[in-house]
Amino acid sequence: MRLPLSLSFALLAVTVPAAFCQNAPTPAVTYKTELNLPYRAENAPGLTPYMRERCRLDLYYPENKKGFNTVVWFHGGGLSGGEKGIPDGLKNQGVAVVAVNYRLSPKVKCRECIDDAAAAVAWTFRHIAEYGGNPDGIFVSGHSAGGYLTSMIGLDKHWLAAYGIDANKIAGLIPLSGHTITHFAIRGENGISGNTPVVDAFAPLFFVRGDASPILLITGDREKEMLGRYEENAYLMRMLKINGHKDVTLYEMQGYGHGMVEPAIPPLLEFIARVRPK
Numbered sequence: 001m002r003l004p005l006s007l008s009f010a011l012l013a014v015t016v017p018a019a020f021c022q023n024a025p026t027p028a029v030t031y032k033t034e035l036n037l038p039y040r041a042e043n044a045p046g047l048t049p050y051m052r053e054r055c056r057l058d059l060y061y062p063e064n065k066k067g068f069n070t071v072v073w074f075h076g077g078g079l080s081g082g083e084k085g086i087p088d089g090l091k092n093q094g095v096a097v098v099a100v101n102y103r104l105s106p107k108v109k110c111r112e113c114i115d116d117a118a119a120a121v122a123w124t125f126r127h128i129a130e131y132g133g134n135p136d137g138i139f140v141s142g143h144s145a146g147g148y149l150t151s152m153i154g155l156d157k158h159w160l161a162a163y164g165i166d167a168n169k170i171a172g173l174i175p176l177s178g179h180t181i182t183h184f185a186i187r188g189e190n191g192i193s194g195n196t197p198v199v200d201a202f203a204p205l206f207f208v209r210g211d212a213s214p215i216l217l218i219t220g221d222r223e224k225e226m227l228g229r230y231e232e233n234a235y236l237m238r239m240l241k242i243n244g245h246k247d248v249t250l251y252e253m254q255g256y257g258h259g260m261v262e263p264a265i266p267p268l269l270e271f272i273a274r275v276r277p278k
Helices: 005-022 049-054 110-131 145-154 182-187 230-240 263-275
Strands: 031-040 058-062 068-074 096-100 133-143 172-176 215-220 248-254
Touching: 058 068, 058 110, 068 110, 068 248, 068 263, 096 110, 110 133, 110 145, 110 182, 133 145, 133 263, 145 172, 172 263, 215 230, 215 263, 230 248, 248 263
Parallel strands: 068 096, 068 133, 133 172, 172 215, 215 248
Antiparallel strands: 031 058, 058 096
16 A cells, blocks of 8 residues: 555655664763862861871763763772772773772771771762762772772671761672781781781671672682682682672682782673673
């Protein structure tokens, strides 16, 4: 049956523009960086000059994209050194990166390092939407000491609860080569040898629970890593599963030692894409 001429024109008017739209190029994502943003309020009680110096972050984000996921990134350095920075592999990947500085031992006790990490994550939850990000797509990651901070604030809920944030709102935890027992710097504060394992209230292992956010654990090769680092993470994975956790994976980066950040970025990004697909 032939269509009336008027209806044929009507269909043509609808379908032709749609065809052109399908062939239109997607605009390239561009990125912007905001440097040294304070994540503690300037009028916060007890704010010290050292806190004003160290409690800052850099925000790298897609400026022409909305609803993006975000990685909060904590640097390594044994809780006594290091500076905020964005891993090269996380750039131009469609995600924002919040690179965090925190106070360092021995100027402060290590518990203050953990508290700073929680404050920075809380800042991200409260402000990422202002830059176009999705607060439901906040992942927390870091290397070595940064991996330890990731696990501590993600598993021990009281650190983020102090800032009004439920740790289970974190989309995923991705600690890279982090302690799961009590950090050696904290053992040092208490006169305990770095070769003596301790599991107490400063150990992520102490807080294994089945309802925690999805977790990707990544370490270097067990024969090239820092003492026991792979085995600690393997035990954390096993205990999480025993406690009912349904989404925890451990990757061992064969052939790489403790400095395995860049080779770990592809599985990190795959994990983000699986947990929060865009």
